[in-house]
Amino acid sequence: MKFDWLIVGAGFTGCIIAERIASQLGENVLIVESRDHIGGNAYDYFDENGILVHKYGPHLFHTNSKKVWEYLSKFTDWTPYYHRVLAVVEGKKVPVPFNLNSIQALFPISISHRLEELLYENYSFGDKIPVFKMIEHENQELSFLGNYIYRNVFLGYTVKQWDLKPEELDASVTGRVPFSFSRDDRYFKDKYQALPKHGYTNMFKRILKHQRIKVLLNTDYKEVSNEIDYKRMVYTGPIDSFFDYKHGALPYRSLKFDFQYHEKDDFQEAGQVNYPNEFDFTRITEYKKLTGQYAKGTTISIEYPKAYKAGVNEPYYPILRKENNEKYTLYHQETQQLKNQVIFAGRLAEYKYFNMDQVAARALHLFETEIKPSNP
Known part of the structure; x- marks a missing residue:
């Protein structure tokens, strides 16, 4: 197989960069994703009761960036939503x-x-x-x-x-x-606050709907990279994994979700209720209150933080503290030797706590500053 670009990961970063390369540069892109779906941790789906849920916990889109908002609006209509x-x-x-x-x-x-x-x-x-x-x-x-x-x-x-x-x-x-210091109960104060009207997965499908983009799911890129003819790579996975953990594993926190369906219209007073003191879980999310969907019954998820174990669960949050940042710096130094071959981008590849809009803004910026200029 011959492609101009190999992109590892089909989350916000990988999908946006793929779309920009295909639509603006006319180059061929292969996205390789280890999971069985696109959308990364923003992936959503309709459960067996017909309720749209977020598989990896609540994802509330909010931004002050007009550029990010207008870009994503090309691929979705929105349902305004103020998170409380x-x-x-x-x-x-x-x-x-x-x-x-x-x-x-x-x-x-x-x-x-x-x-x-x-x-x-x-x-x-x-x-x-x-x-x-x-x-x-x-x-x-x-x-x-x-x-x-x-x-x-x-x-x-x-x-x-x-x-x-x-x-x-x-x-x-x-x-x-x-x-x-206010009486504004909104969790976010950004100018634009909404959820994709037909879900994140639908939005990602539209982002990737280009003849020059191919997607390969359920695949470890290391198992196929030698069989693929490509010029450059965008890598959005864990940076320590890319370098075979030569400086040690970077720690992450993971999550476990207990999804439950209840045959009643409402489960709780708000879309999200936190439990900072009682119980082992941190929060309960009721998805209909997020999406505005009308459906019989309601689905909730109870969220339990967990230690991350490679191959067992998903890495959600980089644990940002001094010793971990120093270890990441060693990996970042390694990337400089691959500067003309691989672009490292996204929460896992840059070991940073990005919101969705920040990831989108970063992807658009990388395309304009690092990818587009090198393809006159």
């Missing part, structure tokens, strides 16, 4: 990120009013305040609030999710869920 998350704190379900509504729901009126006054005196309305910064505040009452959020919302969830305490993780991870 509740967390069980002291037996009550309150909005997270923790905000003024959460304070009002959990504290007596006199205390909630006092805390609100102090917040107005020390911050600007709309601020996103890192929990650790609030803990360090010189005002004891604000420090108390920071500690309360840390203990009741942040600590238990983080330990379950990462098997590490928050202070053991990189600040880029711990800073993702600050205190929100």
Whole structure:
């Protein structure tokens, strides 16, 4: 088989780059995917009860990038969706990120009013305040609030999710869920927030619907790469695997999902409810509340964080901390020797915690800056 490009992985990165190469450069692309489907971890499907579910947990698309939004809109219509998350704190379900509504729901009126006054005196309305910064505040009452959020919302969830305490993780991870000084219960504040109207998998099928793109599923690229005649590669898999773990394995966290169907219209008050303290799981997702689908009954998934074991489960999240970043740097240095042959891109290949829109933006950027200029 002869192709201009071999792309390893059929997730956001691989699919977008393949589409750009085929449509803009007129070159032939082969995508090799180890799983039995396209779409990476954003893959969705209709379960046996006819309900559209996300196999690898909830994927909520949100972005401030007009470029990314307009690009993906070529391949899908959208269902507007503002994600709201509740967390069980002291037996009550309150909005997270923790905000003024959460304070009002959990504290007596006199205390909630006092805390609100102090917040107005020390911050600007709309601020996103890192929990650790609030803990360090010189005002004891604000420090108390920071500690309360840390203990009741942040600590238990983080330990379950990462098997590490928050202070053991990189600040880029711990800073993702600050205190929100507002009454806006939306989990994200981006300009564009929606889900593909007919699902992510349908969107990916349309992205790949080009005569110059071929897809090979259920295939380890290492088993076929020697049989394929290609000029350059885009690699989106785990970078340590590419180099046969010569510097040691990079750690990831994985997940296990317990999907359940219930013969009732609603299971819970919001699309996602977090359980930071009780139980071994971290959250329950009800998919109809995400997609806006009308169907009999409802399907949920209960999410259990797990240690990643190669060949047993999927690597979901790079564990970003100093020693792991240093190990990744060794692998990144190896990539420089292959700069004209292989492009490493995506969450696993770059060992970074990218959101979907960031992955899409990165793929478009790589095409414009590294692929297109080398193909005049």
